[in-house]
Amino acid sequence: RCNLTACSSKMHPMWQGPLAVPGGDRQSPIDIVVRKSVLDTELKPLKTTYDPKTCQQIWNNGYSFLVEYDDTTDKNTLKGGPLQDTFRLCQFHFHWGETNDWGSEHTVDRRLFPAELHLVHWNADRYSLFEEAVMEDNGLAVIGVFLKVGKRHEGLQKLVDALPTIRHKDSVVEFTCFDPGCLLPANTDDYWTYHGSLTTPPLTESVTWIVMKQHIEVSHDQLAVFRSLLFTSAEEEVQKSMVNNFRVQQPLRGRTVRSSFT
Numbered sequence: 001r002c003n004l005t006a007c008s009s010k011m012h013p014m015w016q017g018p019l020a021v022p023g024g025d026r027q028s029p030i031d032i033v034v035r036k037s038v039l040d041t042e043l044k045p046l047k048t049t050y051d052p053k054t055c056q057q058i059w060n061n062g063y064s065f066l067v068e069y070d071d072t073t074d075k076n077t078l079k080g081g082p083l084q085d086t087f088r089l090c091q092f093h094f095h096w097g098e099t100n101d102w103g104s105e106h107t108v109d110r111r112l113f114p115a116e117l118h119l120v121h122w123n124a125d126r127y128s129l130f131e132e133a134v135m136e137d138n139g140l141a142v143i144g145v146f147l148k149v150g151k152r153h154e155g156l157q158k159l160v161d162a163l164p165t166i167r168h169k170d171s172v173v174e175f176t177c178f179d180p181g182c183l184l185p186a187n188t189d190d191y192w193t194y195h196g197s198l199t200t201p202p203l204t205e206s207v208t209w210i211v212m213k214q215h216i217e218v219s220h221d222q223l224a225v226f227r228s229l230l231f232t233s234a235e236e237e238v239q240k241s242m243v244n245n246f247r248v249q250q251p252l253r254g255r256t257v258r259s260s261f262t
């Protein structure tokens, strides 16, 4: 519901995105230069409430795979942190590389991670639909969590087991009882936050980004299953592995990245 793919571009998956984006001075992702981030003591701890029963489906949109939630009630909310309003979870998805050497969208002091999780929320205090919020200043709040290769993530396995059933673009399967909270790191009090954009078309500058300092660990094998997905639909003759579905870092353009920790 919250994901009518805005447009699937034929260009290489590593989004360059349209060169001239309206405004274009708050694009994402960015490199987070730790020593240039500014401690903001007003930043509160994040408050997330997620109800696993509102998980609806998992699908391959030809760019990533999305796990979608019922966002017609306030069952899955994000509050606090840098946010003034209550935001509702619409979906979460990942970005990853063809090898463990790269794959994340944000970097920390130029350090790349093998993958990055994005939990997409929209401002339900000000807007009635995701589609409205996505076009508005601060209409969205996305939590970013870096993935590192290490021990197997038990909570992720249910999702990994569903991926072979959505190998091709536009395939959807019912997916229920999944708690997105299990994908957050133990410490959600330490994060960086800045004003940016979607990293996929329409690249709208409507996102308050909240990037977790602490990463989560997944196993090599779990990440390998991400790479078994395809960008292409079943009918296409040439099948292309879904890898490197990240956008390159964008200029900071004078923005300040705030930190909730020293």
Ligand SMILES: NS(=O)(=O)c1ccc(C(=O)O)c(S(=O)(=O)NCCc2ccccc2)c1
Residues within 6 Å of the ligand: 002, 003, 004, 005, 006, 061, 063, 091, 093, 118, 120, 130, 131, 134, 142, 197, 198, 199, 200, 201, 202
């Ligand atoms: N990396 S990111 O968090 O910026 C992001 C990536 C993918 C998508 C997506 O919908 O595919 C999304 S989305 O769920 O926000 N949808 C954006 C496309 C869209 C625009 C307007 C209406 C519906 C969908 C966000």
Ligand SMILES: [Zn+2]
Residues within 6 Å of the ligand: 093, 094, 095, 118, 199
């Ligand atoms: Zn994303």
